[in-house]
Amino acid sequence: MKHMTLSEIADACCGIYCGDPAFLDCEVSSVAIDSRKVVKDTLFVAIKGARVDGHNFIPQVMEAGALCSLSEQDLGDVDYPYIRVSSCTEALKDLAEHYRRSLDIKVVGITGSVGKTSTKEMIASVLSEKYNVLKTEGNFNNEIGLPLTVFNIREEHEVAVLEMGISHFGDMKPLAKIARPDVCVITNIGYAHLENLGTRDGILKEKSSMTDYMNPKGSVIFNGDDDKLKSYTSRDGRTPVYFGLTASCPFHVENIERKGLKGTYAEFVTPTSRFHAHISIPGDHMIYNALAGVAVGYALGMDNEEIARGIEKLVPIAGRNNLIEAKHYTIIDDCYNANPASMKSSLDVLAYADTRKVAILGDMGELGADELAMHREVGAYAAFKNTDVLVCIGALSKDMAEAAKETVLATEKNMKVFHFDTKEDFYQNMGQILKENDTILVKASHFMEFPEIVKKLSEEA
Numbered sequence: 001m002k003h004m005t006l007s008e009i010a011d012a013c014c015g016i017y018c019g020d021p022a023f024l025d026c027e028v029s030s031v032a033i034d035s036r037k038v039v040k041d042t043l044f045v046a047i048k049g050a051r052v053d054g055h056n057f058i059p060q061v062m063e064a065g066a067l068c069s070l071s072e073q074d075l076g077d078v079d080y081p082y083i084r085v086s087s088c089t090e091a092l093k094d095l096a097e098h099y100r101r102s103l104d105i106k107v108v109g110i111t112g113s114v115g116k117t118s119t120k121e122m123i124a125s126v127l128s129e130k131y132n133v134l135k136t137e138g139n140f141n142n143e144i145g146l147p148l149t150v151f152n153i154r155e156e157h158e159v160a161v162l163e164m165g166i167s168h169f170g171d172m173k174p175l176a177k178i179a180r181p182d183v184c185v186i187t188n189i190g191y192a193h194l195e196n197l198g199t200r201d202g203i204l205k206e207k208s209s210m211t212d213y214m215n216p217k218g219s220v221i222f223n224g225d226d227d228k229l230k231s232y233t234s235r236d237g238r239t240p241v242y243f244g245l246t247a248s249c250p251f252h253v254e255n256i257e258r259k260g261l262k263g264t265y266a267e268f269v270t271p272t273s274r275f276h277a278h279i280s281i282p283g284d285h286m287i288y289n290a291l292a293g294v295a296v297g298y299a300l301g302m303d304n305e306e307i308a309r310g311i312e313k314l315v316p317i318a319g320r321n322n323l324i325e326a327k328h329y330t331i332i333d334d335c336y337n338a339n340p341a342s343m344k345s346s347l348d349v350l351a352y353a354d355t356r357k358v359a360i361l362g363d364m365g366e367l368g369a370d371e372l373a374m375h376r377e378v379g380a381y382a383a384f385k386n387t388d389v390l391v392c393i394g395a396l397s398k399d400m401a402e403a404a405k406e407t408v409l410a411t412e413k414n415m416k417v418f419h420f421d422t423k424e425d426f427y428q429n430m431g432q433i434l435k436e437n438d439t440i441l442v443k444a445s446h447f448m449e450f451p452e453i454v455k456k457l458s459e460e461a
């Protein structure tokens with residue numbers, strides 16, 4: 001990160017500097033909330049977590065070379081400097097906001113119900129063909145993760161691609177205030193966090209408030225095939241630029257060639273030109289993510305060759321539609337997380353397989369009052385997509401299995417349906433269920449810990 005002095009930090013987070021004034025002009029070289037990440041001249045921020053309180057680590061991190069800590073507590077007569085603040089989380093955000101404002105960089109902010117990380121990776125891959133890009137690592141998208149990402153931006157970076165995740169009303173504003181995006185991207189308005197945000201209109205309102213803090217000359221880039229985003233009218237008269245499969249979207253695709261699990265070839269159409277590119281990750285949702293990449297690349301002045309190269313260089317990451325050719329099976333490892341929209345996207349991908357298609361699906365969390373209906377919807381969808389075998393695991397997935405069975409009966413599909421309460425129950429029966437050469441989708445919400453299944457299937461001798 002660009003260095004900051006302790007006096008600048010104390011000012012930015014309205015803190016009280018406690019310690020030898022001689023250190024006020026010393027500069028911190030990084031910011032950490034994890035004591036294990038502390039190196040020489042780090043600013044350590046003592047966050048009180050559910051299990052551990054960062055304040056307990058202050059003596060240890062100072063010993064390890066930290067320059068200073070942010071603390072909510074009076075540390076008494078210690079022989080190292082610290083900055084007293086009323087809330088370390090708020091101070092972290094204030095400091096990130098100050099740091100972001102000090103940087104001459106373009107920021108692309110990405111939010112949406114589903115596909116933020118995947119779209120972030122695609123956009124970063126595209127932009128990296130022309131710019132020095134810093135992107136959110138993994139899923140660091142909340143009020144802690146976003147500030148930490150911002151501190152990773154260095155002066156040589158030209159663009160930062162930042163994922164922003166929300167789950168309650170009021171979550172977006174502080175994130176947008178930190179990021180101050182030049183480009184705002186929304187992937188879709190789905191059903192995640194309905195229990196907190198009430199309706200899809202509530203979700204739209206909260207997510208689109210990202211634009212409240214954006215560069216007035218910046219671009220708003222929305223999925224035009226999403227009914228809520230399509231009918232969006234901004235409070236400040238800003239008109240979104242739309243991308244989608246629909247030809248009326250200024251950024252769309254034509255001549256799509258779906259090559260099964262090997263991805264998709266398509267002709268990308270921009271307002272001024274067209275070009276071909278191959279998306280190596282299968283599924284129509286990846287076409288959307290690539291289109292978002294095209295629209296952002298276009299907004300930031302890239303040419304078609306650069307954009308196409310960036311799309312083609314993106315390869316799957318663990319847990320997200322990652323194709324694993326194991327000894328006995330082809331595994332689609334998509335078990336990083338799940339909700340109804342992404343379950344359906346992944347069943348779409350599975351449908352491209354040219355062998356027997358098996359879906360091992362588990363419970364989806366955080367869906368609110370309609371959770372059982374949503375599990376049922378996924379079960380029915382698996383049947384409609386001509387899945388050969390559906391294995392449902394978990395308490396909520398019992399309804400998924402039941403709806404799947406009902407759909408099979410009603411539609412005369414051939415899908416075999418199984419339900420197990422636990423992964424262990426499945427392991428005991430999997431010898432009878434799975435066959436050599438099956439293509440197997442593995443997917444559930446994070447808490448179900450399905451990477452274990454992927455490991456087991458991959459390592460089967």
Ligand code: ATP
Nearest residue numbers: 113114115116117118139285288321334337342345
């Ligand atoms: P989180 O809220 O956990 O951060 P996210 O919004 O970052 O999730 P991803 O991790 O990118 O979402 O993707 C989650 C799932 O959705 C994956 O299974 C992925 O295959 C699927 N997916 C990716 N992009 C899209 C999209 N544009 N539309 C629908 N599903 C998508």
Ligand code: MG
Nearest residue numbers: 116117139163
């Ligand atoms: Mg994410």
